[in-house]
Amino acid sequence: MTLFAQDTLMHKEAREAGAVVAHQYAANLPIIEKLITELRASPPHAIVTCARGSSDHAATYAKYMFETQVGLLTSSAAPSVRSVYGSTLKLNNTLFVAISQSGASPDLVATAQAAKDAGALVVAFVNVSDSPLAALADYFIPLHAGPENSVAATKTYIATLAAILQFTAHWSRSAPLLSAVDNLSTDLLQAADLDWSAATKILSNARNFFVIGRGTSFGIAQEAALKFKETSGLHAEAYSAAEVKHGPMAIVGQDFPILVFRQEDQTAESIDSVVEDFIGRGARVMVAGKDFDGAVNLPYIVDRHPAVAPILLVQSFYIMVNALSVMRGYNPDKPPHLNKVTETV
Structure with missing residues (x-):
């Protein structure tokens, strides 16, 4: 039976992201406001994130958001420090942010419990509301993405980025960020319709290549x-x-493929410089975020806040990579050797 790109669960679920975010933002505002009230009354000295896989890439985005918008040092905790080595960290006056789609991975749950026992305030961004991680958190921020049946996460990843954005916008009281929150769900619907087929043509026979970002786009890369x-x-x-x-x-x-995610902020000059260098070397450079002579310029939504631009770019990317997977003879819903929930210890 022939598989078409538009018929995969990955395609369907990726396109649900805009509606998911609209519901999430309305539903989560009361819990976020309550959390921020506590954070302002007892400000943490630092933030620690803990996650794996796609959720850890969302934690990279969170690091840049927390450090640039709230001014708090943010570090990533290795779950094995607790689950394998049995060590306990001193986390008094620390905000511990656990991120997971399932909330079921034993090592992540054990690390979050240890952080709570060590004096941290535990906040969990989780999609499954009846999960162990959601149950132990001091504050559970649900992703509201609904069931995600494709092994390849899409809407849950975007929902995580969106939740981090909403949380940071309200905590920082940034008017531009708050405005970006208001428009994100509509912008996601538009981003899902952008045509990135030029990238699928270049990558259809590729074997090795780079994906480049910086700052808020690095986690997306x-x-x-x-x-x-x-x-x-x-x-x-x-x-x-x-x-x-x-x-x-x-x-x-010559002809080495490179995909670049770019946003219009303080990182733009360094990204532009490396793009020009790649082009000068004869690489096949695909860029989303600015048009360059000599590059394959992928469409993007212009004039959006640089904290939001990467979320919109990954929405467009998911539609493209789903089509690429099918073009290359794969089923993106059932990658070989992978399961939807990976339980590490």
């Missing part, structure tokens, strides 16, 4: 690289536009 591996059997590596110059640039040459 990480997520894209994972999805290429997961759904399309492609070896893609994610790099910061700064880090790629420290060695990886050596293998970039």
